[in-house]
Amino acid sequence: MGRPCFIASLRGSSMTVSIWQADDTQPLREVDFLVVGAGLVGCAVAYFAAQAGRQVTITEMRDVALGASSRNAGFMITGLDTYYHRAIERYGHETTRELWQLSAQTHAFWRRIAAGTDVRMTQCGSLLLAESAEEARDLELAARAMQADGLEVEFHSTDPLRRGYFAAIEQPWDGAVQPYELVQQLYKASGAELVANNELYAIRQERPDVVTVYTRQYRFEARHVMLCTNAYSVHIDPYFIGRVIPTRAQCLVTAPLKDPSILNTCGYSDYGFMYYRTTFDGRLLIGGGRKQNKPLEHDTTDDRVTDPVQRVLDAYLRAKFPDVEEPVERRWAGIMGFTPDGLPLVGTLPGKPNVGFAVGFNGHGLALGAGVAERAVDMLLNRADPGVLRASRLD
Incomplete structure (x- = not known):
């Protein structure tokens, strides 16, 4: 077998491996089902593959849940990043209903994983809030469309929080979770072996039943490989360039509040560009600020915070929560993976069917x-059609 062809994108990759770190003579390991990425989706894939009878190994460039899976706000809000009636216009009615059902199934699965464990999770509901009269009209139309499809949401024509919003949709079945704890528990439930701190730098499939994955510690030979690398996929294979756009999200959190009851739900407004909740230890978390700084936050895998976005978050804290006197104690960023049409991608790499x-x-x-993870495993093992998630729709 010849030397591997280096396949990572050249656009500022953080996953390159030097010849000093790995010279392609690393120990060879034969594995059954290899998952690349130990975040939320990677651990879910590991779980479903194990349920299908596979022996699962996860390789991860850092460690379990240290990427975006534990750098988000921990919202369990049903649906997509667009309001329901807009989703119908964009994707069609049946597809929209299917995706909302897939979201409900996902939340039910997280609850089963967390049940009887120390994972902090609460069904606090959510409020989709309008920052303008125009958004209030959109929320009303969305609520009507959801109610027509049997989704028991409540539309508020005024601000239920009394903080200057214009209207709201209340989704009482939604919730909040401590995301790091959830992924750790999911990994434990999967029973998978983990190889941490192990950067990937090449993938080859030269035989119908074997994929060779080159990583810093090992050369894996696997029957099946599943990439769960989300935003970092552009550093794995050129196929993902233009299909997955790395996009930075930023948050801040205050010191514990004297009165943590000021917000007892997950708030989501400005068409999803702003979001906020109280944490399980009584802090106020605010995320967003990307709308005002899209060029800065777009097409990057640098997870450092930036002053322009953090200034937006500080201003939002002062404007919407003037009663909060506690100082900001932590700021962080995570990298999301966006697609051109707003839907996840499930498929196989060109020329690498396994x-x-x-x-x-x-x-x-x-x-x-x-x-999505369950459909992806079914696709890879059984050649099942992933339906609306099929990546070939972008070809």
């Missing part, structure tokens, strides 16, 4: 991750 992928969650991994 290399599947489940990527491009558009900031909604907690909303769709388990359902």
